[in-house]
Amino acid sequence: MSAAAATLEELARHLERPCALIGLDLGTKTIGVAVSDVTWRFSTPLTVIKRVKFSIDAASLLAICTERQAAALILGLPLNMDGSAGPRAQATRAFQRSLAQLTSLPIVFQDERLSTHEAERALIERDMSRKKRAAVIDAHAAAIILQGALDRLAVLRQTDGTGQSNEHR
Incomplete structure (x- = not known):
């Protein structure tokens, strides 16, 4: 599998566990980073990278x-x-194309709509101050993005990789 924009369906069919997956929330000033466990069940916020140049x-x-x-x-x-x-979205696709030139790892897009809003809500519920939230929100958004992909992969791994159950074949 190449670094081109793979799909979750391709990952489900071709990647072997145990291995970690990395989730990214790309912003103009920071990149939130999260990591999965090797069984692909849980995502954890890892760090926030302050963007400098590509x-x-x-x-x-x-x-x-x-x-x-x-x-x-x-x-x-x-x-x-x-x-x-x-x-x-266009800037994110351009980032993916540039990153794919530097790695053989598959890079899969995951819809991130409302991930930052969801992360902020969760951090507010933990009674985290605005200053502390600002420092970690992108990593938490990356964890939400990654968890969405892990949840989808769990369904795909139980099927033939297309979402269709193997039971009816």
């Missing part, structure tokens, strides 16, 4: 992938509420 950002991400022995990257795709792709 080469430095990519080196930081790939170092995390190496350290965590990641098998794939799940990249949040910021679609508009109507499902259309705006400028942020």
Whole structure:
């Protein structure tokens, strides 16, 4: 499987566990990073990378992938509420294309609509101050994005990789 924009269906069919997956919430100033457990059940916020320039950002991400022995990257795709792709989605796709030039890891897009809002709500419920929330929200959003992919992968792994149950074949 190449670093081209793979799909979750392809990951379900081709990746072997145990291995970690890395989730990313790409922003203009930061990149939130989360990691899965090797069984693909849970995502955990890991860190927030302050963006400098692409080469430095990519080196930081790939170092995390190496350290965590990641098998794939799940990249949040910021679609508009109507499902259309705006400028942020185009920038995310451009980032994916550039990153794919530097790694053989599959990079899969995952819809990230409302992930930051959900992360903020969860952090507020924990009574976290605004200052502390600002420091960690992107990593928590990345964990929400990654958990969405893990939940979908769990369904796909129980089927033939297309979402259709193997029981009826």
